Amino acid sequence: MTQANLKEQEAQTNEKQMTGAEMVIQALIEQGVEVIFGYPGGAVLPIYDEIFKNQDKIKHILVRQEGGALHAAEGYARSTGKVGCALVTSGPGATNAVTGLTDALLDSIPLVCITGQVPTFLIGTDAFQEADTTGITRPCTKHNYLVQTANEIPSKVHEAFHVARSGRPGPVVIDIPKNLQFEKGTYQKDKPKVEQTYTPVTEPNMHAIEEAVRIMAQAKRPVFYTGGGVINAGKKASELLRELVELTNFPITSTLMGLGAFPASDDKWLGMLGMHGTYEANWTMHDCDVMINIGARFDDRVTGRVDKFSPKSTKIHVDIDASSINKNIKVDIPIVADAEKALQAMIDVWKRKQYKTDQDALNIWWKQINEWRKKNSLAYKKDDKIIKPQYALEKLRDAMAADPRDSYVTTEVGQHQMWAAQFLPFNHPNRWMTSGGLGTMGYGLPAAIGAQIAHPDAFVVDVAGEASILMNIQEMSCAVQYRAPVKIFILNNQWMGMVRQWQELLHGERYSESYTESLPDFVKLAEAYGGIGLRAETPDDLDKVIAEMMKTDRVTIVDVCVDQKENCFPMIPSGKAHNEMILSPDAAAFDKTLV
């Protein structure tokens, strides 16, 4: 289409008579939405009618339960950096979406979820499939709307995208009554009002930046502690982070959500920190004198015991969300800004003032860190007969490294998630999708589908547990339908592993309801859905099975039968400080190879 044609079309759509449903689709197209995840129902049928007519412009992915649509949209959003989009019906459609919305809120994932609503004249009458969607989703969205007239649909949709992606990203719900979807209105491409009122601060305060950089230059035991905010700020932010770490030669650790912003292959990388973080990362955090937090929020799984958290450090905190500052941990230099802009400003100041680090002090600090590294906190006892879950992940890691394709990893929630975070190296942002804040079992499979739809040629694997995967197993059907060849790598120990681990360590080995009897045969289950099922029962099987998984272009479940008793170490017990972490009983005695 030529420029002139485009202009003409734009002039036409600037003010045009349309139905509400047409306006929804028109606005989504203008927002650049290419894929929408959803499930039809009575209250969104007019919108689905328009989706039918606009199949060439917007691809709809039919999930098998609305919860799947939201997680798929999250996977799509997190792997692309775009706003994810979902469409569900009223009542149960909307309530099923609640978990995904909350998940996106806690992990700051930009989503727009359109929900159908009963006609305006039936609202409040307990009509069929009526639920107070805006009431229910108010605390689990960044913002939500109940559309009142057809005319305001376009501005609400544009506003929703603006809110979802600006500042600290998050989910936004637009609740659209069915009668408004039929009603004719005037489509106006006006600038939404909210863009004037909702303008989050993104530029850092330069005084604070200069002070922060001055303190960094004097640091004797510094550490970078980075989080999902760096990923959310875009690819450039990750590049700048690498540049700043290179300039300073400071050690760097990251939260679960921030993995990939800094390459795990770099020798300044300490591994993940927190409850199941490495020994060196947590001790570095505890003993540091300057902590530079970029885009992380001092979550309780990271800090451990708050009053003993990094007691000797001057804390610099860059966050786009002012309410994250001083929420859990008091900081000395708060900087409310976009991570990319703050990092750029720090680099500029560092270079302009020609700062040099205290090399002697840093050498001593690195020597200490390397002592901690020698603890080899991720070590585990290898076995010839039983597959250790860590070993399975090492094999998966090697297979992914040898594969020319770009690889994306999602996880469910539990032991396997922590092992994946510990044992899979992430060298690029947007390659790692996991439910961090909410800890939603069942996230991984639909998120993997979302990532695979966005990156059809990539290798996408959901590292799963056999309990988590059953929470959204129905999405197998969705993956098969769209030939989204996701691989589901189940570390099957027949237990809810993390629950079992806590029961063993903290509840006197009373394993209350954490063993799953009558699990399905995952190989047959995969086949029943039209995918491929593979099983590995011994370490010898594993190589063959992984090779086969890497080869196939079909949806695959790999059932890896792993050691049932393996625990996830190291671990900071709940309510303890970083320097009170416990190591695997095996760590001292076995396997000193670094992982």
Place this chain on the structure above:
Amino acid sequence: MNQTRKRNRGTKSVYAPGPEQENIESHTLAIIVRNEPGVLARVIGLFTGRGYNIDSLTVAEVDHEETTSRITIVCSGTPDVIIQIKAQLEQLIPVKRVRDLTIFGPHVERELALVKVAGTGDTRIEALRLADVFRAKPVDSTLESFIFEITGTTEKVDAFIDLMKPLGLVDVSRTGIAAISRGATTHDDLD
């Protein structure tokens, strides 16, 4: 009285902080919001959802053309909690501005109450006499009752109600606190 102070109200909210917390301060916040459906629920939901404490709340549209409402909230908590409350409120999309009048300096706080007192004979005369002292205005009267309208600080209203108790107090309706900064500055100038 505009300094940070401890308020000692007879009634306790169900979210009253436990005895282990000290330095509980009371702050008066003026929250200017876009008056859209659900905005009040959003503000209140934030307080209940995060376990913050509301002592008093008033809300009304103050600018019809701009569809702006002003919510005055008196809330209590430790200094850290008060800072969190303000930061969280500012995150809400329809919230335009949050001003902590307690910190911004001199301001006027007023509350209006309608107080119904029933009685005859001496107690009735005494109620009327005290109302006069408090400059409370009788706005309804029968042979055995009065309704007084009283405006003033919370402390003044409290004192008046306490005095009316032995004189046949039967019902009270209070607006909660409305507050505004002193002097020529407006909300916008306070930046």
